[in-house]
Structure formats: structure tokens, C-alpha cells
Amino acid sequence: xxxxxxxxxxxxxxxxxxxxxxxxxxxxxxxxxxxxxxxxxxxxxxxxxxxxxxxxxxxxxxxxxxxxxxxxxxxxxxxxxxxxxxxxxxxxxxxxxxxxxxxxxxxxxxxxxxxxxxxxxxxxxxxxxxxxxxxxxxxxxxxxxxxxxxxxxxxxxxxxxxxxxxxxxxxxxxxxxxxxxxxxxxxxxxxxxxxxxxxxxxxxxxxxxxxxxxxxxxxxxxxxxxxxxxxxxxxxxxxxxxxxxxxxxxxxxxxxxxxxxxxxxxxxxxxxxxxxxxxxxxxxxxxxxxxxxxxxxxxxx
Numbered sequence: 489x490x491x492x493x494x495x496x497x498x499x500x501x502x503x504x505x506x507x508x509x510x511x512x513x514x515x516x517x518x519x520x521x522x523x524x525x526x527x528x529x530x531x532x533x534x535x536x537x538x539x540x541x542x543x544x545x546x547x548x549x550x551x552x553x554x555x556x557x558x559x560x561x562x563x564x565x566x567x568x569x570x571x572x573x574x575x576x577x578x579x580x581x582x583x584x585x586x587x588x589x590x591x592x593x594x595x596x597x598x599x600x601x602x603x604x605x606x607x608x609x610x611x612x613x614x615x616x617x618x619x620x621x622x623x624x625x626x627x628x629x630x631x632x633x634x635x636x637x638x639x640x641x642x643x644x645x646x647x648x649x650x651x652x653x654x655x656x657x658x659x660x661x662x663x664x665x666x667x668x669x670x671x672x673x674x675x676x677x678x679x680x681x682x683x684x685x686x687x688x689x690x691x692x693x694x695x696x697x698x699x700x701x702x703x704x705x706x707x708x709x710x711x712x713x714x715x716x717x718x719x720x721x722x723x724x725x726x727x728x729x730x731x732x733x734x735x736x737x738x739x740x741x742x743x744x745x746x747x748x749x750x751x752x753x754x755x756x757x758x759x760x761x762x763x764x765x766x767x768x769x770x771x772x773x774x775x776x777x778x779x780x781x782x783x784x785x786x787x788x789x
Contacts, residue, residue, distance in 0.1 A: 493619060493649055493673050494562045494588065495529020496692035496709040497702050500537040502742045502749065503551065505757035511547045515755050517558040522754075527702025530562040531555060532591055532694055536628060537742045540566050542760040545578060553585045562588035564621060564694075570595040572608045579615040589619040591652065596629035602637045609633075613645045620647050621694075625654040625677060635664045642672045652677040652694050653685065662688045679705075680731040683724045686712045697730040699745050700752060701781060726784040733777045739770045747774045 501523065504515035520531055533555050534540040534548045543551070548565075556563040565587045567578040572595070579590055592612045594605055613620045622641060626632040632655055641648040653661050654677030665674055665688045674690040676682040682693040686709065698705050708723035733748075735741035743766045746756050751774055758765040 492529070492691035494564060494621075496713075497528050497698055497705045498530040498532055498562075498564070498675070498692065498694045499523050499528050499698040499702060500532040500535040500694050500696060501555075502699065502745050502756055503534065503538045503543065504755065505760065506755075507757060509757070509760060511543075511550065512755065512757065513550060513554050516551060517554055519749065519754055519756070520555045520559050520563075522752075523699070523702060524559045524561050527704070527706040528561065528698060529692075529706075530564060530588070531559065532564045532566060533587075535566040535591055535623070535694075536593070536625065537696055537745065538566065539742065539760055539763070541569075545581075548578065549581060549585065552582055552587055556586040556588075564589045564591050566591040566593065566623075568593040568595070568612060568623070570597050572611050575608070575612050576615045579612050583616055583618065587618070589621060589649075590616060591621050591623050593623040593625065594629045594631060594633045596631075599630050602634050605631065605633055606637050606640060609637075609641055609648070610645055613641075613648050617647060619649040620645075621650040621652050621675065622648060623652040623654070623677065625652075627654070627656070635660055635667075638664055639667055642668045649673060650675055650691070653681075654678050656681075658684050658688075661685060665689045679727070679734065683708065683712065683720060686720075696734045696741055696745055697727065700748050700778065701727055701730050704781075704785070722788070726781065726788065729777050729780055733773060739767055744770055744774065747771055748778065751775065751778060 504512040506512045552565045565582045567590045624633040650673035652675045676685045676693040679695045679697045708720045712720035747766045747770045
């Protein structure tokens with residue numbers, strides 16, 4: 489079984505804001521420490537769930553440095569955008585902030601060719617000696633990073649070490665891992681596919697529901713890696729409601745997570761526009777999801 493580069497369970501951390509919409513760095517630090525204490529082996533800061541597209545460069549740099557200094561687990565910085573020069577600039581900046589790696593999302597909106605995507609990701613990797621996790625999420629970027637492109641990067645760019653796969657095509661993920669280098673790592677970018685991806689040699693998850701269920705994900709992954717597939721499946725069953733809650737058309741990620749973490753006592757504020765505040769139904773559903781999860785945990789003991 490693969491030894492995970494950044495651990496089994498990482499959370500793509502939400503970014504807390506104050507009521508006036510400004511960055512709440514103190515609450516980000518408090519949340520990061522709580523996540524470390526509650527099942528997480530690492531954190532991704534300013535990824536999609538962290539509302540990276542609405543953060544300024546100064547806000548990102550402040551977040552990366554503060555969170556990396558506050559925890560003892562690896563912090564992976566989301567330095568990618570749809571502008572290669574900008575992505576390279578941020579990647580160079582982050583080298584001195586104490587993070588453990590970078591997350592390089594496929595360039596969004598532009599819809600480049602595979603050659604353009606590969607050149608973009610190579611440029612980011614060349615801007616750092618840190619390990620690079622390529623993030624493939626075509627539902628948000630508008631363009632799938634092809635298996636051929638991923639394999640080329642994995643085999644030929646020494647610090648491209650992993651993929652966060654949110655492409656939603658498990659059969660193609662299996663094809664990728666069958667041809668990738670033995671030390672190339674697969675992180676599920678879709679919580680609901682984590683268990684399936686483990687069967688393809690996956691290392692773990694960079695999750696969303698892991699905000700409130702990191703210990704459960706840890707239990708599931710540890711059970712699978714120990715050969716107890718039935719136990720892993722039972723834990724996955726416990727998490728199904730959390731998977732369906734974390735995003736939806738009327739309340740896309742990260743809106744539900746911000747509500748859920750408010751229930752956990754964190755002052756994270758609303759998502760910045762164009763996401764905006766949570767619809768009223770999300771608060772009621774969050775309470776139900778958490779209650780049901782706690783009941784399932786108790787029944788499993």
C-alpha cells in the first residue's frame with residue numbers, strides 16, 4: 489500500500505471571513521489547529537473550498553504563512569490560477585513560507601489545449617522544488633487534464649508527485665494509476681469516491697466533509713489499508729449523507745461547510761460573492777447531518 493506523501497486525510501480548508509467580508513486570520517489559525525486535532529494529516533489552504541478565486545495575493549500569502557506556522561502537519565498551498573505568469577509568481581513567493589507543497593489546479597475559463605495545460609503545469613513545477621499536486625477538476629475548470637498529460641508530467645517532471653482527482657471518472661483514474669510511476673500518488677478530490685480510489689492504489693483524500701468527519705475518513709482509510717474492507721465500507725456508509733450535503737446546485741461548496749463549521753463553534757462568516765450567504769435550508773440540514781453522523785458513530789462503538 490502506498491505511503492502517503494502528505495498523509496491519508498487532508499482537508500481543503502475553508503477561509504474564514506469577518507462580518508465585513510475581510511479575512512479572519514485568527515479564526516483560520518484556530519480552525520487549522522482544530523482540524524489537526526480531529527483526524528487530519530495535512531491541510532490544503534486556498535484551494536477551491538478556500539475560495540481561492542476571490543482571495544487577493546496578499547491574503548493568500550498571509551494565510552499560507554500563518555497556517556503553516558500554526559500547525560505541525562503539512563500545509564499545501566493552492567498557488568494556481570488561469571494565468572500562468574501569475575501562478576508562477578505565487579509559486580515562487582510561497583517557497584519561503586514554510587509550506588510542504590503546492591496544489592496546481594488546471595487553468596480554468598481559458599479552455600486551453602492539452603499542450604497549453606501541460607506547459608502551464610510544467611511552468612508552475614519549475615518555479616519550485618516543493619512537491620506538486622496537480623488538481624484535475626473539469627467541472628470547475630471547463631477542461632479535463634487528459635490521462636496522457638498527467639502521465640507525461642508524472643514521468644518527466646520530478647516534483648510532480650501526485651494528482652488530486654475530482655474528474656468523476658473512476659475507470660479513467662484506474663487507467664492512470666496502472667500506467668503512472670510507482671511513487672506517483674492519487675488523492676481523491678471527491679469524497680464519495682475515496683473508497684473506490686483506494687482500490688486503485690490511492691493514498692487518501694483531500695476532502696471537504698473532512699472538516700467535520702476527519703476522524704471517520706481516517707478510520708475508513710486505515711481500515712482499508714489494513715485489509716479490513718468490510719469495516720471500511722461500513723464507515724463509508726456512515727459518511728454518505730455528509731458527501732451529499734457538502735455541495736449542491738442551490739448551495740455549492742463551500743457554502744454548506746461554512747454552515748457546518750459554524751455549528752462547531754467557528755466564526756467563519758459567509759462565502760464571498762458570487763457564492764454569497766447560505767440559503768436558510770442549509771442550516772437545518774447541517775444540524776440533521778451532524779446529528780445523524782453522531783448517532784451512527786455511537787452505534788458503531
